[in-house]
Amino acid sequence: MARVSPPLWLAQPSRFAGIKRRPARLVLAGLALLILLSLSAIIAPSPPPASPDPAAADSDRADVLLYESIVAAVRGGGDYYSVAAQAQRSGGYPVRPFVTMRLPTLAIVQAALPRPVTILLLYLLCLAVLAAWYVQLGGVFARPPPRLIALALVGCGGMIFVQTNLVAFHEVWAGLLVALSLAVWRDDRWVEAVAIGACAMLIRETAALYAIVMALCALAGGHRREAIGWAVAFAMVGAAVTAHYFAWSAIILPSDPAGPGWSGLLGFGFFVKALSVTTALSVLPPWIAAPFVGFALFGWLAWRDPAATRVLGVLGAYAVLVSLFCRTDTYYWVLLVAPVSLVGLAFIPDALRDLYVAALDSRRITVTRSVR
Template sequence: MIRRPLAPLWFAVPSRFAGVSARNGWLGLAALAGLLLATLLVFATPVPSAALDRPAAQADGQTDLALYETIVENVRHGGGYYATAAEAMRAGDYPLKPFVTMRLPTLAVVQGALPHGVVVALLYVLAVAVVLAWWTRVRGAFARTPPRVIAMVLLAGGMIPFVQSDLIAFHEIWAGLFLALSLGVYRSDDWLPAVALGLAAALIRETAGLYLALMAVMALAEGERREATGWLVAGAVLATALAAHAHGVAAVVRPLDAASPGWAGQLGFGFFVRTMIVSTGLVLAPAWLAAPLVGLALFGWAAWRDALALRVLVLLCAYAAVLSVFGRLDTFYWGLLVAPLMLVGLAGVPDGLRDLATAALDRRQITVKRIVR
C-alpha cells in the first residue's frame, strides 16, 4: 500500500525515505543498524600518529607538516621547488619514488610568493566563503531557523582543523575547503564555478581528482552532457599538470633515493571512521560515541532528498572506499578532503529515522470485500 508522506520535521521537503513501504522501512532500518555496527570497527584500527600537531611538539622533530613548511620557506627565499623539495625529503628520509610522493608545486609556489600574513588571511577568506555558500544551501533545505543553525554548527564542527593557521602548509587543508566550496556553489544550470574550484583543489592535492571523476559520472547519470564535459576537461588539465610534475620530479630524483612502500594499507572501514573522527570536532568525543555519529552522518546525507546531497553522499562513500583499501596510518589526513561536510549529514537524521520507523511500524491493511447481490 502506498502511504502518504508525513510532514517533514526539519527538512523543507519530505526525506528520501518518506512514503516507503513497510518492507523497505525494515530494510532501511536493518541497513542503518549494520552501518552503525560497522562503525565500531574503529576499535580494531590503530590510532594514527599526531601528524597535524605543531612540529615543535614532536619528539623526532620531523613531520609531514614540518617538511611542507621547510619547502615553502626555501621557495620563499628563492629556491627552485623541485630541487629544494627533493633535498628536504631526503633530509627527512621521505621516499621520492614514484613521482606522486612529492606534492604538486602549486601550494608551495603560491605561499612562497606571498607574505605569511596574506596566506593566513586567504585561508580565513576561503573558510568564510565555504560557510556562506553552505548557509545558502541549508537555508533552502530546512524549513525553520533552529535546524538551519544546527546544520551550520555541524558544518563548523567539521571545519575545526581548517581554520588553524598553523596548518596552512598542509595541502589537504586547502584542497578540502576548495572541494566544500565547489559543492556549495554547484548549480546544475551554472556548474562552471564548481568545476573551477574543484580543479583548484585537485591542482593542490591530486587525490582530489577523484572528485572531478565522480562529478563527471554523476552529471552523465543525470543526462547533463555539457556539465560532464566540463568535469572531464578539468580532469584533462589535471592529467597534463601531473605529466609535467612527473617530468620535474624525474629531473631531481637520484638512483639511490628511497621508494614508497605502496598504498595498499587495507585497514578497512574502521580506518575511514577513525579519519573522520580525528579530522573533525568528533575528536573531542569518546570513540564509542563519535564512531556511530559518523555512520549517522552518512545516513543523514542519504535521507536528504536533493541531487546535491546525493553527490555529497557518493563522494563520502568513494573516499571511504579509498581510505579503507589504500590508506595507511600515516596517510590518515586524506580524510581532510571530505571532512568539512561530513557532520552536516547529522541534521538529516531526525526526518530520515522518523520516516523509516513510521514505515516499518505501519500495520494498516486494505481489506477487500466482495458483495454479491
C-alpha cells in the first residue's frame, strides 16, 4: 500500500488515499480520458443562442412566456388542460404525445398564489438548498474555508435558479428540489429525501430518473425500507402521470401537431456544454469550462461517503439521458442536476494529491538473508 499523506482539505482521507501505484496510474489515465471526452464539448452542437436584439427578447423566452400565460389563464378560472392545449396550439408548440404538456402541479400552485409570493418561495427554496448542503458537508472538510468554497460551488451551479423571469419554468423548481433531496438524505434518515423527491417528480416527470437511481442505490446498499419508500413515491407519481394522460387525451385533436421526438444522440460533449452554459462556467471560454465539468464529475468519486456515491450516480444517469435523448432545444434538462454538479471540484485537491503520491511511489521492499 502507498504511503498515506495527511488530507489537504478533507477531514478524512479521500477514497484514493493509500491506493497502490498501478491502480493510481489507471485512475489517472481514466481521469485523462474523462477530460478528453469533456473537451468534445468544443465541437458539440450548441443550445439555441439568445439573440442580441432586445426586440427578440420575448422570442428567446418563448417557453417561459408559454408557461406564464398558462398560469395566468388558470388564475383567471380556466381549466388547466384546456388553456394549456390552446396556448401550445397558438404558440406553435406540439401537443402530442402527452409528455409535451407539462404536469399541472406547478401551474395550479402558482395560479393560487400572487406572483410576489411565488418569487419569495423560489428564493426560500434556494436558501434551503444552500443551508441543507452546508449541513450535509459538515465534518467533510477540515477547516471552514474549503467548506465555504464547496457551498459557493453549489451557488455557482445554481446561479440561474434565482432569476425571477424563470419562476414559471418547471426544471428550475424540480432541479432545486432534487438538490435539496440529495442534501437532506442520510443512511438513517431518508423519508424527507423521498418526500422532496416526489415533489420534484410531480413538477417535472423527468425527475423520476433521480428516484430510480436512489432506489437502486438503496437496494445495492441493503436499505430495503428506503428502496420501498422510493418505489412507493414512484408509484404515486406514476398514478398522477396516468391521470394526466387521461385528462390530456380528452382535449387532444387529430390536427394537433406532434413533437419531433427525443433521440438527439448528441453525445457526452453536449451534456458538458449544457452544464457549462447553465452554470457559472458560462463566463469561461468553452475550452476551459469543459475540463472543469470533467474534474467536477471526477471529484465526487473522491469523497468516501455514500452520499457522494449517490450524487455521482445521479449525475451519471442524467449524463446518459442528455447524451442520448436530448435535443439542442431541450438542453435545460441538465437543470435537474446543475446545482450539485460543480461541488465535486472541492474534492479535487485531495484526490489529485493522493493519486499523484501513489502513482510516483517508488518504494520497494528488499528481503535480505543473514547468515549466522
